[in-house]
Amino acid sequence: MTAKFCLLIPAKILQIEKRFPEKLKIWTTEYKKSELIEFGFSDYHLLKLSEFVQQSDVNSDLPKEIYDRYCVIDWGFCFPHPDIIKDILTYLAHIYIYGEVGLLKYWSDSLKRFPAIKISNAEHNFDDFLAYNLPLDEIFFFPLKQFHETD
Structure with missing residues (x-):
């Protein structure tokens, strides 16, 4: 039983930017190469939300x-x-400013002994x-428009 981290990004980004996975x-x-990098940063999985919630170690109660x-x-x-997360969100906002992105820290437990993942109703600031x-x-x-930087 350990905690994991992921971002939920609008699927529209993959429709707009066809080469998003490669980029x-x-x-x-x-x-x-950055001093901010942590072990495992370049090891990630890009999944549809429906695939993510079907993993054996994910307990979800999402609509x-x-x-x-x-x-x-x-x-x-x-x-x-x-x-690094802010840089990623800025990059995503340049592709699709109108969407929202979700941050999630979840329990990884194949026995699903912990509360199911749900959407928070609380208002928070990304910072x-x-x-x-x-x-x-x-x-x-969080709305991606708050991460859109103008030139």
């Missing part, structure tokens, strides 16, 4: 109507530095969170 791989590989709206970048046991101190099993959504 994400390049981006994470290039980021390895089925959002399954087609989100994909998951699952970093597993790696909890990226907040600056209040670090990946490793997120509350467990709650997805916190």
Whole structure:
């Protein structure tokens, strides 16, 4: 039983940017050179939300109507530095400014002994969170437009 970290990103991003999986791989590989990089950052899985919730170690209580709206970048046991997450969200906002992105720290337990993952109803500011101190099993959504930087 251990905690894992992932981002829920709008599936629309993959429709707009057809080469998103390849660009994400390049981006994470290039980021390895940064002093902010943590072990395992370039090891992630890009899944549809419906695939993510069907994994044996994920206990989910999410509405089925959002399954087609989100994909998951699952970093597993790696909890990226907040600056790295902010850079990723800025990159995503340049692709699709109108969506929302979710941050999730969840229990990984094949016996599913812990509360199911649910969407948080609380209002939060992104800057209040670090990946490793997120509350467990709650997805916190933030509008991508707050990460859009103008030139």
